[in-house]
Every structure is written in structure tokens, then in C-alpha cells.
Amino acid sequence: MAFPRATEIAHLLVKQRLQPGDRAVDATVGNGHDTLFLASCVGATGRVDGFDIQEAAIANAREQIGDSPPVSFHLCGHEEMETVVTPGVKVVMFNLGYFPSGDKTVITRPDTTLPALAASLNLLAIGGLLTIVVYPGHPGGNDEALQVGKWVTALDPDLFRAVHYGPAGSSAPSPSPYLIAIERRE
Ligand code: SAH
Numbered sequence: 001m002a003f004p005r006a007t008e009i010a011h012l013l014v015k016q017r018l019q020p021g022d023r024a025v026d027a028t029v030g031n032g033h034d035t036l037f038l039a040s041c042v043g044a045t046g047r048v049d050g051f052d053i054q055e056a057a058i059a060n061a062r063e064q065i066g067d068s069p070p071v072s073f074h075l076c077g078h079e080e081m082e083t084v085v086t087p088g089v090k091v092v093m094f095n096l097g098y099f100p101s102g103d104k105t106v107i108t109r110p111d112t113t114l115p116a117l118a119a120s121l122n123l124l125a126i127g128g129l130l131t132i133v134v135y136p137g138h139p140g141g142n143d144e145a146l147q148v149g150k151w152v153t154a155l156d157p158d159l160f161r162a163v164h165y166g167p168a169g170s171s172a173p174s175p176s177p178y179l180i181a182i183e184r185r186e
Pocket of ligand 1: 027051076077096102112
């Protein structure tokens, strides 16, 4: 039996927090996995805003999931999320890196990822949760991972609590994805 993946732990933490009627954001739609999951947690009375800059990703997700309540898709960078989403969001999910079945050259980048993470914290309700699955293994991924790590370290511990789930020591044959989850305390 293998350890659960970072994405599975993210779902576990999110499921514990979300209730029907809540609002959530999928900051990196990709294949729409997280959008669908969030929609199932918040139900028809909730709302999920999904962002991606790849037309193919948004088109595919629209086809799979439909662009109707509770889901709204936005072909727009997650760094713009504050122009679309109002504060009081219960969960924001990021799945960094590239879309495996799409254009692998379109990767999330620190210069937009970090502003988007900051925007997410502005939008979070008290008790809300931000999950970030970090992929250090692809070109550019390690730089992004380091910058995200630095950003998390600088958060005010009175306002936010952060946890980390990922491989320990040198047990992984190559850099594996890991999860950072941040809770807004007040
Ligand atoms: N690495 C994950 C999938 C990540 S998908 C896995 O292996 O399963 C990451 C998604 O983020 C891609 O679909 C990409 O188009 C999207 N993306 C990249 N930059 C973005 C931005 N600035 N705003 C919103 N989405 C972005």
C-alpha cells in the first residue's frame, strides 16, 4: 500500500472544511479534477470559480463539467482572481506545474503564482483553507518551489497556520510533488 498522494491529502483537508453553500476557487483548472471535486462539496447552492490561462483546459473542463451553477470558468490568470471573486471564500486550491495532457510548456510561474497566492489569502474567510500542490521536478519547478517555500515562511503566524505533506529524507527517487496547506486563523 502506497502513501496517499499530495493531491489526495489536499482533497481530504478540503472536504473537512467545505459545506454546502460555501464558495471555493480552483486556481489551476487543468483537467478540471479539483473543480469537479469542489463543486461536489459545495453543492448547487455554493459557488466554484475556476481559473486557467489555457483555452484547451477551460474548453475541456467546460465540456466535462458544464459551465453552470455552482461552477463558473474564467479564461484568465489566477493572479487576477480578485477582479472576479469577492472575499469570504472557504477554500482556494492550486495545483502547480503543467497540465499533463495539454501544452507542457505552459507552466505556472513564480511571478504570477506568488501574487495569486497573496490574492488567495486576501479572499479567504476566517477558518478558510488554501492548498498548494507543488511540483519541483520539471524545469522551472524547483525555482517556483523555493519561492513558494520562502513566501510561506514569511507569513504572519498570528494570522495563518501552515502545514506540509511530502516525502521526508532521500526516500524519493526524484523530486516528488508535495502539499502545503494554509489556514486563515483570524
Ligand atoms: N501538475 C499537475 C497539473 C497542473 S495543471 C499534474 O501533474 O496533475 C496547472 C494548470 O495551471 C495548467 O492547466 C496551466 O494552464 C495553468 N496555469 C498556468 N499559469 C496560470 C495562471 N497564471 N493562471 C491560471 N492558470 C494557470
